[in-house]
Amino acid sequence: MSISCDTFRDARILVVSDGDSDADMVRGMLCAEFKNVVTATASKQVANDFDHYQPEVLIFVFSTLELTQAYERELLRVSKLASTLPHRTVILCSKEELAAAYALCRQGHFSDYVLFWPLVHDALRLPMAVTNALRDLQHCKGVMTAAEAAEMTRQIDALEGLLTLQLKNGQAQVQAISQSAVRADVDIHAAIHNFAQKIMGKGMTDVLLVRDSARLQHEFDQFTAQAVKPSFQALHHDVQPLMQWVQVMQGRRAERLAATEATAERSRRFQPLVLVVDDSEFERKLMGKLLEETFYELAFATSGIEALGMLRQNRPDLILMDLDMPVHNGLDTLRKLKASPQFADIPVMMVTGQSGKGIVVDCLQAGAVDFVVKPLEREAFVKKLDRFFNPTAQQHASPPNQGVL
Numbered sequence: 001m002s003i004s005c006d007t008f009r010d011a012r013i014l015v016v017s018d019g020d021s022d023a024d025m026v027r028g029m030l031c032a033e034f035k036n037v038v039t040a041t042a043s044k045q046v047a048n049d050f051d052h053y054q055p056e057v058l059i060f061v062f063s064t065l066e067l068t069q070a071y072e073r074e075l076l077r078v079s080k081l082a083s084t085l086p087h088r089t090v091i092l093c094s095k096e097e098l099a100a101a102y103a104l105c106r107q108g109h110f111s112d113y114v115l116f117w118p119l120v121h122d123a124l125r126l127p128m129a130v131t132n133a134l135r136d137l138q139h140c141k142g143v144m145t146a147a148e149a150a151e152m153t154r155q156i157d158a159l160e161g162l163l164t165l166q167l168k169n170g171q172a173q174v175q176a177i178s179q180s181a182v183r184a185d186v187d188i189h190a191a192i193h194n195f196a197q198k199i200m201g202k203g204m205t206d207v208l209l210v211r212d213s214a215r216l217q218h219e220f221d222q223f224t225a226q227a228v229k230p231s232f233q234a235l236h237h238d239v240q241p242l243m244q245w246v247q248v249m250q251g252r253r254a255e256r257l258a259a260t261e262a263t264a265e266r267s268r269r270f271q272p273l274v275l276v277v278d279d280s281e282f283e284r285k286l287m288g289k290l291l292e293e294t295f296y297e298l299a300f301a302t303s304g305i306e307a308l309g310m311l312r313q314n315r316p317d318l319i320l321m322d323l324d325m326p327v328h329n330g331l332d333t334l335r336k337l338k339a340s341p342q343f344a345d346i347p348v349m350m351v352t353g354q355s356g357k358g359i360v361v362d363c364l365q366a367g368a369v370d371f372v373v374k375p376l377e378r379e380a381f382v383k384k385l386d387r388f389f390n391p392t393a394q395q396h397a398s399p400p401n402q403g404v405l
Contacts, residue, residue: 008034008134014055015039016046016071022061026092026126033127046071047078054081057133060091061116065100069109076305077328083308084340088133092116092126108299108313109306111136174242189224196220272389273297275316277307277333278351279325287320287351290378296385304333311343318388321368323352323359331359331366338367347388351376 013034017023023039030037040049050058060068068091075082088111093101101113112129119125196217274296276287284300291298299314301307305328307319319337323330330350338344347369352359355373363371370384 007138008131010035011057011130011134012053012055013037013057013059013130014049014053015059015061016049017041017061018063018067019061026059026061029123029126030130034130046075047080047082050075050079051081054085054087056087056137057130058087058089059130060089060110062092063094065091065093065097065104069104072109072309073305076309083311083336084342085312086137086342087312088112088137089313090114090126090129090133108310111313171243178243185229189229192220192224271295271297272317273299273314274385275299275301275307275310275319277301277304277319277325277330278322279303280322283322290376290381291385294382294385304328304330304336307333308336311337311346315343316346318385319346319348320351321348323350323354323363331363334363334366334368349384 011034013030013036015023015026015030015037017026017039018041020039020041023041027037027039038049038053038055040046042049060071062068062071072089091101091104091110091113093113093115094117095115098113098115101110104110105113111133114126114129116126272295274291276284276298278284278287278300279302281302284302288298288300299310299316301310304321304325307321321330321334325333328336330352334348334350337346337348344367348367349370349372350363350368351372351374353374360371369388372381372384
């Protein structure tokens, strides 16, 4: 489906900068394409500007990437909406910081970057980046999560079984009706024949005198052929379209289920995104090693604040959250995430070296779906992850606070 440029004409765009002149320049470059472009340069108003305007695209226009990242961290720390409101981010950078900007975007910290200093031959690159960001935001509203994919697979499998059973039962009923009609035809024909034989024999001479038995037999045969048999033939004929309908439905079912099965197969191969949140580089590498041969796609965040910022770029299907982190520890981050209607349904598994009953209870009460204590045993840990993405495995999964503890 194509998207008209006018679709984004009314999109809300917030330009934040450490200088009025740069912010005004960017706004001027975007106003031809977008009606609602606002600038903000007062760093103390960072949260108020964002929460009031609720932009769909946030553009960072700072002289260095260090200032850009500092602004974003402060925004995520103070704002009530920045970590939960769906939006995309575009950073403007200099030629000297181009590689660093690319790395930040590739790691999921920002949505896109534009080489702005100098912006010599491609002034349209900026509005194009904003348009692409809006397209991506619109597209992601309909992206299927791993949980939804698993539920689709379960429903398709259940539907296929139900349709197969119902068509099989329907065919059996139609065949039973057809066979009953044939048996009734035979039985009635035999009954009439036996009654005719009884009349023509000696069993009813005291009731009925038969002078011409051959003619009487002929009349019974005529009665059977003209009155009884046509009725059963008509019944058998009327049953045939139903039989044909069942056969046609079976053929159509096979065609439709082939298509839905292809969809189900794609959902079975759906690669869930797992976000690992840990301030220790060693622990992040260890987690990557543990899960490198699984079908999970991994993303990494070095802090709770960074994790909350990454959620708006790529929604994970499961978060593995370290408990002991500076500034915002894992429990604080968990509580902030669960307070957001947009992200509250993302399952979070706490991963820590602590095993005290109090901390376990606090995490589970805050909304964690499980609690895992380091060091991790790979096979048990992977099975624990599988229950979030495999409906069959989930039925046999251990309840929270068991298994790897």
